[in-house]
Amino acid sequence: MTAAAQSARAPEYEVKAAFLYNFAKFVEWPSASLAPSFRICVLGRDPFGVALSNIVQSKSISGRPIVRVQLQSPAEVRLCHVLFISQSDPEALKQVLERTRGLPVLTVGESADFLRLGGSINFVLEQDRVRFEINLESAERHHLKLSSKLLAVARVVNVGGGAN
Amino acid sequence: MRLRKIFSCGLLHACLLGFIRSVVRAAYVVRVFLCCFAISIAGLLLDTVTLLAQTTDLSQASLEELLNIKVTTASRYLQCAEVAPSLVTVVTANEIQKYGYRTLADILRSVGGFYVTYDRNYSHVGVRGFNRAGDYNTRILLLVNGHRMNDAVYELAYVGTEFLLDVDLIDRVEVIRGPSSSLYGTNAFFAVINVITKSGAQVDGAEFSTELGSFGSYKGRVTYGKQFRPFQVLLSGSYYTSAGQNLFFPEFNTPTDNFGVAVHGDDDRSRSLLAQIETGKLKLFAAYSIREKGIPTASFGDLFNDPTSRTFDGFRSFDVQYQTTFSRDWSLSLRGSHDVYTYNGRYLWKDPNIPQPILNLDLARGEWWGGEARVIHQFFEQHKITAGTEFRQNLRQEQQAYDVQPFFMYWDDRRSSLLGAVYAQDEFSLSRKFLLNLGIRHDRYSSFGGTTNPRLALIYQAREATTLKFLYGSAFRAPNAFETRSITPGSNPTLQSETISTTEVVVEQGLTHHLHLAGSGYYNRINNLISEYTDPVAGRRLYRNLDKVSSKGLEFELSSKWLSGLEARASYNLQRTIDRSTAQVLTNSPLHLAKLGIIAPLPGKHLFASMDSWYMSRRSTLAGSSVGGFPVFNFTLLSRNLGEHVDLSASLYNAFDKAYADPGAEEHIQDALRQDGRNFRVKLTFRF
Numbered sequence: 001m002t003a004a005a006q007s008a009r010a011p012e013y014e015v016k017a018a019f020l021y022n023f024a025k026f027v028e029w030p031s032a033s034l035a036p037s038f039r040i041c042v043l044g045r046d047p048f049g050v051a052l053s054n055i056v057q058s059k060s061i062s063g064r065p066i067v068r069v070q071l072q073s074p075a076e077v078r079l080c081h082v083l084f085i086s087q088s089d090p091e092a093l094k095q096v097l098e099r100t101r102g103l104p105v106l107t108v109g110e111s112a113d114f115l116r117l118g119g120s121i122n123f124v125l126e127q128d129r130v131r132f133e134i135n136l137e138s139a140e141r142h143h144l145k146l147s148s149k150l151l152a153v154a155r156v157v158n159v160g161g162g163a164n
Numbered sequence: 165m166r167l168r169k170i171f172s173c174g175l176l177h178a179c180l181l182g183f184i185r186s187v188v189r190a191a192y193v194v195r196v197f198l199c200c201f202a203i204s205i206a207g208l209l210l211d212t213v214t215l216l217a218q219t220t221d222l223s224q225a226s227l228e229e230l231l232n233i234k235v236t237t238a239s240r241y242l243q244c245a246e247v248a249p250s251l252v253t254v255v256t257a258n259e260i261q262k263y264g265y266r267t268l269a270d271i272l273r274s275v276g277g278f279y280v281t282y283d284r285n286y287s288h289v290g291v292r293g294f295n296r297a298g299d300y301n302t303r304i305l306l307l308v309n310g311h312r313m314n315d316a317v318y319e320l321a322y323v324g325t326e327f328l329l330d331v332d333l334i335d336r337v338e339v340i341r342g343p344s345s346s347l348y349g350t351n352a353f354f355a356v357i358n359v360i361t362k363s364g365a366q367v368d369g370a371e372f373s374t375e376l377g378s379f380g381s382y383k384g385r386v387t388y389g390k391q392f393r394p395f396q397v398l399l400s401g402s403y404y405t406s407a408g409q410n411l412f413f414p415e416f417n418t419p420t421d422n423f424g425v426a427v428h429g430d431d432d433r434s435r436s437l438l439a440q441i442e443t444g445k446l447k448l449f450a451a452y453s454i455r456e457k458g459i460p461t462a463s464f465g466d467l468f469n470d471p472t473s474r475t476f477d478g479f480r481s482f483d484v485q486y487q488t489t490f491s492r493d494w495s496l497s498l499r500g501s502h503d504v505y506t507y508n509g510r511y512l513w514k515d516p517n518i519p520q521p522i523l524n525l526d527l528a529r530g531e532w533w534g535g536e537a538r539v540i541h542q543f544f545e546q547h548k549i550t551a552g553t554e555f556r557q558n559l560r561q562e563q564q565a566y567d568v569q570p571f572f573m574y575w576d577d578r579r580s581s582l583l584g585a586v587y588a589q590d591e592f593s594l595s596r597k598f599l600l601n602l603g604i605r606h607d608r609y610s611s612f613g614g615t616t617n618p619r620l621a622l623i624y625q626a627r628e629a630t631t632l633k634f635l636y637g638s639a640f641r642a643p644n645a646f647e648t649r650s651i652t653p654g655s656n657p658t659l660q661s662e663t664i665s666t667t668e669v670v671v672e673q674g675l676t677h678h679l680h681l682a683g684s685g686y687y688n689r690i691n692n693l694i695s696e697y698t699d700p701v702a703g704r705r706l707y708r709n710l711d712k713v714s715s716k717g718l719e720f721e722l723s724s725k726w727l728s729g730l731e732a733r734a735s736y737n738l739q740r741t742i743d744r745s746t747a748q749v750l751t752n753s754p755l756h757l758a759k760l761g762i763i764a765p766l767p768g769k770h771l772f773a774s775m776d777s778w779y780m781s782r783r784s785t786l787a788g789s790s791v792g793g794f795p796v797f798n799f800t801l802l803s804r805n806l807g808e809h810v811d812l813s814a815s816l817y818n819a820f821d822k823a824y825a826d827p828g829a830e831e832h833i834q835d836a837l838r839q840d841g842r843n844f845r846v847k848l849t850f851r852f
Contacts, residue, residue, distance in 0.1 A: 014222055015222065015230060017222070018222040018223055018225055018230055019227075019230055021223060022226075022227050022230065026227070049444075050363070050365055050391070050396065050444060053365060053391060054223075054393065054394070054444075055222060055223045056223075057393055059223065072770065072804070072805075073728075073729060073765075073770075074728075089678070091678070092678075092726070129231060130230065130231070131231065149227065150227065153227050153228060153231055
């Protein structure tokens with residue numbers, strides 16, 4: 001049962017994993033964050049299984065190999081370029097997003113409150129397709145430049161003054 | 165002795181040798197393996213092609229292309245954990261490490277409603293007040309990655325040091341309460357325990373682990389796990405030895421019996437090997453284990469304080485599983501498996517008329533193979549249909565018990581049997597709030613006929629944080645080869661399946677963002693319970709469908725997790741399980757059962773402290789007496805990533821040295837068996 005249910009769920013996260021890789025391609029990080037490797041981190045429950053590792057394996061971003069990292073604690077977020085948070089509990093999300101404040105980290109989530117709480121990109125499912133919303137203000141606060149290509153296919157959301 | 169030799173010739177080598185030997189041994193085994201290999205190779209080809217195609221496609225896909233790909237999700241209306249038609253508890257690798265669990269029995273002790281009794285030979289799992297003293301551990305179904313582990317002779321779930329796997333290799337243990345015969349068939353009576361192993365990518369490198377504990381206990385483990393796209397490989401070998409304690413049994417406190425002290429009679433040794441290769445859809449699993457345990461209790465009237473009496477339990481398991489999704493709404497899973505279980509019991513006893521002690525050998529060998537196919541199809545968004553078929557051929561179910569000198573054969577029973585089953589389940593989303601889960605399975609045994617078991621669950625998501633479940637289900641346990649063996653002189657009773665029907669109401673409530681409360685009220689009605697009795701004519705212990713039992717209870721489970729790393733779980737069970745003909749509470753059935761576990765991160769990097777505790781109220785024993793209620797507290801301190809590569813933990817079990825006992829069985833002179841006092845373990849794991 002369980003295993004079968006998982007295999008049925010996998011494709012959604014294969015697609016989301018591919019999106020994470022594309023975000024890395026179409027976002028520009030400040031030069032200060034040029035670590036030897038490009039790190040895509042997952043915090044909390046890992047819904048990707050092997051999908052994310054498969055996607056990023058032997059790929060690179062501006063000459064740096066992509067590394068997929070499972071974080072043990074929110075304190076490690078500063079080491080990430082892309083941070084995926086599967087957590088949907090607003091209080092916990094707020095805590096984590098608080099820790100990324102001002103850091104050059106692209107936060108990606110998949111819950112209703114994600115952008116309002118200060119996240120940058122949020123996945124939504126629409127008619128069985130993966131879409132994403134962008135909070136431009138948040139991306140700017142993290143000193144990230146999003147390419148026009150990305151913005152063209154995203155839904156840009158204005159969360160107003162409510163964001164922290 | 166032969167086993168020791170195997171171990172010394174290298175982990176992988178030994179593993180291969182073992183399997184090659186079994187392949188060479190008999191033609192039908194070759195057939196089994198050919199079948200398994202056929203599935204694996206076909207699967208592998210398909211898998212490699214699709215996997216490569218898929219991943220290349222997806223990672224090369226443009227943003228626009230990605231936006232147009234349709235995706236499948238787990239469950240359209242409700243989330244996975246809530247959708248399970250019963251109360252499910254998951255214990256993760258994280259908890260196993262932080263709570264310092266040493267065996268699967270330790271893990272199950274922490275689960276609400278579960279209790280484990282130990283007779284210094286095997287561990288017996290009780291669920292919701294049912295764990296009659298002397299019963300074999302046959303009423304839970306134990307799975308490893310969905311592969312049945314209950315053996316083909318006794319159908320026991322082995323959860324102590326004789327369990328197939330080192331607990332360090334477990335990714336998670338899913339505990340599904342309630343009757344699940346509608347999906348899994350026999351033994352899924354009180355609960356299904358599914359142990360899921362880690363993947364090679366999760367281990368990602370080499371691990372060397374060593375531990376040292378009280379009673380002269382040592383354990384070593386070497387594991388290698390890696391991802392070589394598209395494969396993931398996991399190889400592991402473990403060795404455990406424990407000298408055991410010099411135990412005092414007041415029942416034997418005479419000068420001829422060393423004043424009741426069994427010197428070094430509690431020794432325990434086990435070895436296990438695991439090899440696992442998987443791609444996204446195909447999983448090959450091979451495992452081998454052997455456990456040797458000294459019996460200090462002088463069970464079955466054996467000589468006291470003599471190290472001859474001991475049991476050996478060995479497993480060889482092979483499993484290949486293939487899972488794929490065809491389109492958005494079709495998924496298929498196939499499984500082929502082959503298992504061998506060997507039991508070798510040596511018991512030394514004394515006939516007052518013969519000067520020499522007599523060696524009694526009790527031997528069993530079970531060998532079985534089987535296949536399973538399951539299709540899941542999503543119909544019109546509202547129906548998720550699962551349909552499957554399973555067959556199992558017990559190639560050998562052999563049991564012999566005899567005295568060596570003077571020779572006397574108690575039984576020599578060799579048989580084989582066949583089982584086939586079909587099942588179907590529909591998860592029907594009535595609306596966004598209601599989900600109906602209907603399942604039914606028919607099993608047909610070559611030995612005693614057929615049985616049909618339904619399960620019905622209505623799941624109602626009342627509010628976002630509130631889920632209500634109404635469940636009804638029945639389950640069965642087929643009489644096993646041991647219970648139906650023919651005894652000379654004696655009879656071969658025509659046993660029927662024992663049955664259970666369960667009615668249950670579950671409420672799951674998210675209290676705050678961090679707290680989750682689950683409550684359940686249940687009523688179990690068990691009929692035709694197979695019980696041991698002494699046949700007055702044959703003078704032998706035989707099995708009959710004798711008892712009727714009913715059980716009602718309440719269960720609460722509170723769990724919480726904070727991102728800081730703080731975790732806690734608490735559970736409480738109130739239950740009353742009675743024999744319907746006498747209205748007496750069953751033996752070894754506590755009225756109250758409470759658990760509390762807390763993991764707290766400490767200041768400093770990756771430092772955790774945990775407390776794992778449980779309380780069990782008084783339980784009655786076979787002699788009509790009782791063992792008192794008791795609390796037990798275990799503490800563990802864990803430092804993770806100490807110097808990047810090292811995990812170090814120290815555990816104190818039964819920290820307050822509480823003296824407590826479990827009820828003994830018919831084979832014991834002791835009415836109660838005292839359990840371990842305060843003991844410790846230090847564990848060091850290196851990762852590279």
